[in-house]
Amino acid sequence: MPWDNGRDPAVDLVRGIAVVCMVVAHVRVWAPTDAVPVRAALLVVNNVASPLFALVMGVSAGVVLTRARRPVAGRTFVLRNLVRGVILIAIGVALEQLHTFVAIVLQSLGATLVVAAPLTLLSATVLTGLAVVTFAAGPAVNAAARAVLDPARVSSDAWVDQVLQWFVLSTHYRVVSLLPFVLIGVVLARRGLSRRVAVGSLVVGVLAGVAVVGLWLTGTGIGRSEVVSGDLTDSLLDLALTGCAFGAIVLLARWPRASSAVTAMAPVRAVGALALTSYVLHVALIALVTRTVDWQARADHWPLLAGGILVGTVLACWMWWRLVGRGPVERLMAVATDRIT
Template identity: 30%
Template sequence: MVDVHHPAPGARPAEDGPALPVVHRRRLVGVDAARGLALVGMMSTHILPAWNPETYGPTLQWELFAGRAAALFALLAGVGLAFSTGGRTPHRGRTMTADRVGLLVRAVLITVVGLLINQVMPGDPPAYDILVHYGMFFLLAIPFLHLPVRALFGLAAAAAVVGPVLMQALRRVLPAPEVYNPTFADVLAEPGTVLAQVLFTGTYPAAPYLAYLLAGVALGRLNLRSARVQGRLLWAGLALAVGAWLVYWVLVLRSGGYDQLLSSTPWLSEDQIDEIIVWGPDPVLPDSSWWWLLVPGPHTNTPVAILQDLGSGAAVLGLFLLLARRIGAWLLPLSAMGSMTLTLYSGHLLALTAMLHYEVPLLWFAIHVVVAALFAVAWHRSFGRGPLERVVAQAADAGRRLVPGAGGHAGASR
């Protein structure tokens, strides 16, 4: 949900000198289209059924998008952060300081938007709002924006392991979430509980999700206009996703790990354990055994699940970048949606509060997607940046200007 212009490969930013002339490069359609797919995936998991009423197995959309759509959102947010802080050549000095101030402003505003939406959400909400967590994602990413690609990938791998371990280790000392979607009143009444929810105990905990952000920043520092890089993203992502699943298959399904889950949680049957693996925990995994950190599944936020979702996200990004080289114009509905996901996601959540989608979910899913696509294409052609994106970007630029001598603005290049 970071809307920026993509800088030229290798462009060197202003550092401590006067403002440089701004040259906007053509947006990478594949990045926007992948972000649009993530939005459609989030809509599908919010509206469409998770299981087949005849077989009671998971539906295709659940298997494709549950957990993965949110992870792709976060990964692409990291890519956007890389674009807005210098692209392949990270900004330095006061310019990077200004970038950090702008990102701080952006994080606060996105959190406020999320809290405002949560104010009108029912107590048993039709969807879990990611925006409040998104603000924390950005705050945690601020110290790492200047790092080189290898360091970012290394820290992403560390976050994929340390984040889930901390979640399990701190379960018994942190307060449990009291609401699904915290509001301003919750922040004022129980700030510690809300902070724990956003960092560790919620559906989108920032501690493990930092892995997606940092990996995305690393990917955004690569030359994503190169066909070779795009192809490597596709195949490396697929290899990582399959490799993570094989870890689960070998250690849990073939080497006694599943028996350890059963023995450590005698209050859960095999069917209940399988339900957690297929449909996810409510809201977090049991902390009775470290073997739980080897299961996949939506919103389990284990190292295996994170690496699997990172791999699938990288593969999707590589695939759409390759497709955009050939059929970029045909991706317009997705890419236009992807260029204004903050606006469209917010509108989608507000529409869900009417609670009209339960009787005919397929019809309402189609309505949400078609209306979002038509609005995005029309607005994009007429005005460019989405309405909420425009407001947040202007505020972030104002924050950047508070840093004297920074020069330029987010996404500017020589």
């Protein structure tokens, strides 16, 4: 496997780009978005971030299962990931207390990991089937939950309602929508993230994109009717963007002639290696700006503030990675999980 002799740059690069897209999607609220090309670009960045991260989270689980040195499997693997999922939820809840405008994804990702952990031990064929079934059923499940449950629960702070939001009710991220990406990520890792796998990802992304265009031609979907997060059009768009992005990034990382470009992207790979740290850091920076700079000043100086948060997060992670190694939040996570045997 590509990760048998150390970190795989393809995995870190995909994860890093996913986190960078998350940061851009969050700081974009301060930027004027009147121009159509700008709105289109932000739509792509916003839609690809969370499913791409969910996909690479599944890849990371597959790496742990298949690596030559210190592989983890069976009961130990499941228990460690259950604990990781709970910790992700706890960190997400803590970040919510900063009261920023950021829709924190960690609770849904953590809950998804809890659900996916025991499933990842199934065969690749079964996992692929589960990914297809959960992806196909997701829009109907989301719609049914919203139709049956009280709409007030979407924004309720009650614990039971927050759990429902993480799973089906959130207008941003849901276990139902993220789970198929995690499952297929495990399958892709088991197949070694080869160039053939990357091409297959591109093909799936293109086919999903054709379906999105087909919906548009029939008068539904983006630009033609209301698109609700988690509905069929939104899910197909997520699949199209994620499949194409993942395939293109892995192909780039696997192409020998692009080795210098991959090396030059070390800062982004560092963000991928310190993904949880970088996520916490950029939310903390947004909270700092929100509390110290008034709204008008944020709008007037958005390039400096948004660019500062993005560049600051990337450079901080790069320097930490080079000088120290594993990120501080990742180290704390390891303290809680690596001792589980």
